Amino acid sequence: MPALLRPALTAFGVACLVSVTALASSGAAFAQAKQQPAPAQQAAPAQAPALKQIALTDKQLDGVLAAQKDMDAITAKLPENTAPDAKVMAQLDGVAKKLGFASYDDYNNVVDNISLVLGGFDPTTKKYVGNDAVIKTQIAQVEADKKMPAKDKKEALDELNEALKTPAPAIENKANIDLVGKYYDKLVAALGDDQN
Numbered sequence: 001m002p003a004l005l006r007p008a009l010t011a012f013g014v015a016c017l018v019s020v021t022a023l024a025s026s027g028a029a030f031a032q033a034k035q036q037p038a039p040a041q042q043a044a045p046a047q048a049p050a051l052k053q054i055a056l057t058d059k060q061l062d063g064v065l066a067a068q069k070d071m072d073a074i075t076a077k078l079p080e081n082t083a084p085d086a087k088v089m090a091q092l093d094g095v096a097k098k099l100g101f102a103s104y105d106d107y108n109n110v111v112d113n114i115s116l117v118l119g120g121f122d123p124t125t126k127k128y129v130g131n132d133a134v135i136k137t138q139i140a141q142v143e144a145d146k147k148m149p150a151k152d153k154k155e156a157l158d159e160l161n162e163a164l165k166t167p168a169p170a171i172e173n174k175a176n177i178d179l180v181g182k183y184y185d186k187l188v189a190a191l192g193d194d195q196n
Helices: 011-024 031-035 058-075 086-098 104-118 131-144 150-165 175-182 184-195
Strands: none
Touching: 058 086, 058 104, 058 175, 058 184, 086 104, 104 175, 104 184, 131 150, 175 184
C-alpha cells in the first residue's frame, strides 16, 4: 500500500512491517530492506501523526483480512509517490465501510495498531518478544548473510540500525498481543504483501 495512503503510519510502523515481512520470508530474508525506500521515514518524524492506540477486536481483524484483496486491487493501480484523488479515496472508503469500518482512516488506524503489535513478534517462534528484540535478530541475520551483496547489506543494516534508534511506542492494550498472535499467520500473509 503506498505510503501516501497511510498517513498515520509512523516511521516505526514502516519498520514494523518491514521487520515482519522480512523475517517472515525465508531465504532472502532481508531483500526487502533494499526494496523499501520507506518514504514515511524520510518525512520529519515530528510531523507524523501519533498512532491512536485502540483495543482491537476479532471483528476488526477479520475486517482487515477481508479488505486486503479489494484494498490491494485499488492501491496497486496508483502510481508511486502520488496522492490518491477523490475518486480513489471514495473507493477505499467504500471498501472500508462495507467491512464495518467507519472510514478508510478508521481502517488504517486498525492496520497501524496491528502493525505495532506484529513488529514485536518473533516470526520463528510466533511469540511476542518486542520490537527491539526482533530488530536485533534481523541485524544479526543480515550480518551473518554471506550471500547478500555488500551494498545491499550496508543499506539493510543502516535501515535496521535507524529503526532501532526509533523506539516503538509501548503497547497500551496488552490484550492486542494475544489477539494478533491468534491471527498471526493470516496477518503476516495479508499485510506482508502490502510491502512488495
